[in-house]
Amino acid sequence: MYRYILERCKQASARxxxxxxxxxxExxxxxxxxxxxxxxxxHGYAATSMEKIATAC
Known part of the structure; x- marks a missing residue:
């Protein structure tokens, strides 16, 4: 059981x-x-979305 939990934690931390x-x-x-x-x-403030900013990054 311990090994199973340890392996699951390793997989989660890798993701x-x-x-x-x-x-x-910064x-x-x-x-x-x-x-x-x-x-x-x-495009102006009103036409700029968070999605557009994220895509531009």
Missing amino acids: RPGRPSWKDS GLTLQILDAATKLFAA
């Missing part, structure tokens, strides 16, 4: 790496803001 580190998250935030700014400038 989900978790939150990015603080340094990585870079990701800047990337998202850059994409959002470009989309807002090109």
Whole structure:
């Protein structure tokens, strides 16, 4: 039983790496803001969705 649980935990951790580190998250935030700014400038605030921003990143 223990081996089964251990294997399931290893599989779950391989699929989900978790939150990015603080340094990585700062870079990701800047990337998202850059994409959002470009989309807002090109299409306007009302025509820009979160989905479009995510796709642009």
